[in-house]
């Protein structure tokens with residue numbers, strides 16, 4: 001008796017320990033995404049060429065994503081077959097002229113599909129029937145899907161030709177108000193095939209000097225040799241309106257891996273996700289549709305590439321977010337006509353249900369395309385340029401916007417040659433130092449910080465905020481400085497990095 005009474009608390013502790021261990025086991029274990037290297041910039045899924053078709057094998061499946069406040073959200077999303085769940089779905093990259101096959105295998109307990117806005121002549125084959133995609137109706141005549149769908153456990157292939165370069169959405173066409181909210185969305189990026197950017201093209205890239213006059217790189221003093229070097233690093237987003245064999249001068253961008261970026265904007269009402277999780281766990285299939293949701297819609301998380309600020313700043317494949325593989329922080333260096341005259345490209349997509357007004361601080365961005373169409377027209381061979389410098393970039397639901405960005409050193413200060421514009425700083429105690437402040441107003445320098453201030457500066461770089469201008473959406477469940485926000489990292493010029501032996505990555 002004595003022994004037992006002495007041991008009882010020990011047994012209880014052990015039992016509690018076992019229960020604690022058991023709760024650490026995921027309820028629904030999922031295949032982890034293939035362990036991939038960290039990187040910056042847009043991360044493409046290229047598929048494989050099978051029988052002349054660019055082929056993507058996707059699954060629709062469920063899993064969990066994390067929010068910066070510690071919340072874990074149950075989602076549905078597309079993933080690459082074999083890699084399992086990820087949010088958003090993979091960024092599918094292709095070239096103009098290619099025929100694309102997307103085979104979707106449905107691992108969800110409800111029917112689902114892929115709708116491809118912006119592509120024409122899409123056909124499907126589900127092994128039983130095939131033909132042009134179109135709305136699907138039930139026996140009573142009610143529409144149940146915008147496109148043919150895959151039943152749970154079955155597959156469907158969609159085939160279409162990538163005729164035009166651009167940035168496109170793909171998303172569920174089945175109960176889309178619910179399924180897109182749950183995470184069934186991704187991006188398709190089509191690049192123009194067969195266009196190489198020449199030195200002459202780079203010399204003629206328009207150069208906006210802040211006045212009404214529009215110069216070119218050549219006017220700004222670029223030499224032919226410099227243009228040739230930059231041309232070898234350049235990529236093209238859209239062909240010229242009048243000469244499809246050439247790149248449009250405003251659509252030439254920095255071909256470095258981090259020169260091309262994507263921002264897929266979305267939002268989450270966590271109550272819907274919890275409701276669907278509970279219905280799924282209970283096997284209550286009738287509740288896995290929009291009509292069964294009993295309360296009003298209210299989003300509390302707002303994301304870029306499936307992540308909320310500050311997670312947006314982490315690199316692609318950050319190991320602590322295995323199911324949210326895409327970062328959203330663009331890296332640039334100061335524009336320089338001699339060594340760095342190619343702009344960064346930012347591709348925006350909105351899969352939310354209202355327009356988002358996105359605002360990059362510091363410089364305007366140059367909006368060049370909307371919904372996969374270059375904003376230029378041609379009347380009797382004369383090009384009408386409707387591209388525009390924008391302070392606020394409006395992205396409509398289901399739509400896309402492409403914009404270029406450059407950061408210019410307006411005061412022409414030059415740390416390589418020791419020219420500094422005088423900047424008077426307040427005394428330390430009067431200075432509130434943010435965690436992205438290097439301690440110095442000069443790019444490539446670091447200065448003294450007040451005691452207790454930890455900086456995230458690596459090499460005296462600048463960080464510019466870029467965020468949804470509806471500040472209620474720059475929040476994580478109501479807590480500000482989160483949500484649909486990221487930073488643009490302006491690194492010191494390459495020459496200064498070399499000279500000062502700066503480590504910027």
Ligand SMILES: [Cu+2]
Nearest residue numbers: 359361465467
């Ligand atoms: Cu702001």
